[in-house]
Amino acid sequence: MINKLVKKIEENKAPIVVGLDPMLSYVPEFLQKKAWEQYGETLEGAAEAIWQYNKGIIDAIYDLVPAVKPQIAMYEQFGIPGLEAFKKTVDYCKEKDLVVIGDVKRGDIGSTSTAYATAHIGKIKIGNNSYVPFAEDFMTVNPYFGIDGIKPYLDVCKEEKRGIFILVKTSNPSSGEFQDQLVDGKPLYELVARKVAKWGEECMGDSYSYVGCVIGATYPEMGKALREIMPKQYILVPGYGAQGGKAEDLAPYFNKDGLGAIINSSRGIIAAYKKPEYAKYGETSYADASRQAVIDMREDINRVLVSH
Numbered sequence: 001m002i003n004k005l006v007k008k009i010e011e012n013k014a015p016i017v018v019g020l021d022p023m024l025s026y027v028p029e030f031l032q033k034k035a036w037e038q039y040g041e042t043l044e045g046a047a048e049a050i051w052q053y054n055k056g057i058i059d060a061i062y063d064l065v066p067a068v069k070p071q072i073a074m075y076e077q078f079g080i081p082g083l084e085a086f087k088k089t090v091d092y093c094k095e096k097d098l099v100v101i102g103d104v105k106r107g108d109i110g111s112t113s114t115a116y117a118t119a120h121i122g123k124i125k126i127g128n129n130s131y132v133p134f135a136e137d138f139m140t141v142n143p144y145f146g147i148d149g150i151k152p153y154l155d156v157c158k159e160e161k162r163g164i165f166i167l168v169k170t171s172n173p174s175s176g177e178f179q180d181q182l183v184d185g186k187p188l189y190e191l192v193a194r195k196v197a198k199w200g201e202e203c204m205g206d207s208y209s210y211v212g213c214v215i216g217a218t219y220p221e222m223g224k225a226l227r228e229i230m231p232k233q234y235i236l237v238p239g240y241g242a243q244g245g246k247a248e249d250l251a252p253y254f255n256k257d258g259l260g261a262i263i264n265s266s267r268g269i270i271a272a273y274k275k276p277e278y279a280k281y282g283e284t285s286y287a288d289a290s291r292q293a294v295i296d297m298r299e300d301i302n303r304v305l306v307s308h
Contacts, residue, residue: 001137001162002205002212002234005099006259008066014298015259015305017101017236018061018290019266020054020089021071026271027053028283047081050074053286054089057270060287062096064294069101069236069264090136100136101165101236107142113152121153121162138163140214140236143192150199154211157203163210166199168192168226171216171239189222193229200233208234208260217249217263224252227260235261240297241268247300258305269293 009015024032027049035052039045058068070093075086093100106116118124120139123132141153141164153164169179169189179189193213200209209232215223217239227235235253240246240263253261272278272293273286281289 001099002208002210005066005137005234005262006205006208008099009259009262012064012066013302014065014294015254015262015301016065016294016297017067017069017262017264018057018065018269018294019069019071019103019238019264020057020270021074021103021266022050022053022270023074024049026267026274028273028286030284043078044081047075047078047085050078050082051085051088054085055092056287057290058089058092058096058098060291061269061294062093062098064291064298065098067099067101067262068093069103069266071103071266087134090134094135099138102134102136102139105140105142105167107144107149109145109148110152113145113149117153117156121164122156122160136162138165138212140165140167142167143195147199154199154202157210161210163203163212165212165214165234165236166192166196168196168213169215169219169222171218175216190225190229193226196233197230200230204232208232212236214238215253220249220252223249227252227255231255231260233260236264237261238264241265247304250301251304254305263297263301265293265297269297
C-alpha cells in the first residue's frame with residue numbers, strides 16, 4: 001500500500017492528506033436540517049449529517065489528493081451510528097481510489113493489539129469466511145508499549161501489505177512534557193525514531209517502508225534531524241494551517257526527491273467555507289470551498305518543494 005500512496009502522490013503532485021475530522025458545528029445548516037427531518041435530533045441524525053457532509057467533500061476533492069485521514073473519535077462520539085458513518089466514509093473513499101489512513105492512535109499489547117490491527121488493517125476469519133472489518137490502508141499507532149505493542153501491527157502489515165504511522169513527535173503544545181525528555185542525553189522522540197527506522201526494515205515497499213511515522217509541522221528543526229534518522233519512513237505531518245504550521249516549515253520533512261512526507265490538513269479544508277477567504281462560496285457550496293482550499297494548499301506546498 002505504501003507503493004500506491006507514493007504513486008498517487010507523484011501522479012497528483014500533491015503530498016496532501018485531507019483529515020476527515022468532522023464536528024457537527026462544521027456541517028452546513030441545510031445538511032443538518034435534512035438529517036433532522038429524516039432521523040430527528042438523534043445520534044442517527046447527527047451521523048447521517050456527517051456522512052452526507054463527508055460525501056460532498058470527497059466528491060469535490062478525490063481527483064486532487066492521494067489520501068484521506070478520518071479521525072475515528074469524531075465518529076465515535078455519536079456511538080454506533082457514528083461508527084457506521086465512519087465505515088461508510090472509509091468505503092466511499094476506497095470506491096474513489098483514495099488511500100485511507102485511519103487515525104485511530106491505538107496502543108496496547110498482545111491479543112489486544114492484534115485485535116486492533118485486525119479491525120483496522122487486517123482481516124478476521126469467522127468459520128469458513130474471512131472479513132475485512134474497517135478496511136483502512138494505514139492506521140496510526142502509539143509506540144508507548146514498545147515492541148510488545150508494535151509487533152502485532154508489523155505482522156499484519158507484512159501479511160496484508162498495509163501500513164502504520166507510529167507517533168514520534170506530535171504537534172500539540174504540551175508534547176514535550178514526555179517526548180522531549182532526555183534519555184541518556186537524547187530526547188525520547190529521537191529514541192522512538194530509531195526504533196521506528198529499525199522496525200520499518202522488516203516491512204519494505206519499493207522505496208519506502210510500510211512503517212511510517214507522525215511528526216508535527218510545528219517542529220521543523222526536529223523534522224530535519226528525524227528525517228536523517230528515518231530516511232525510508234514516510235512522515236505523516238499534522239499541524240499545517242490551523243495549528244500554525246506553515247509551508248516554509250515543511251521542506252525538512254521531505255527527501256531530496258520531493259517524496260517522503262505527506263502533509264495533513266483537516267478543518268482548514270473540510271471547514272474552508274467558514275474561513276474569510278472562502279466565504280464567497282457560502283454554505284451550500286461548502287464542498288467547492290474545500291476543493292479550492294486543496295488547490296491552494298497544493299500550490300503552497302509545491303512552491304516550497306521547488307526551492308527545496
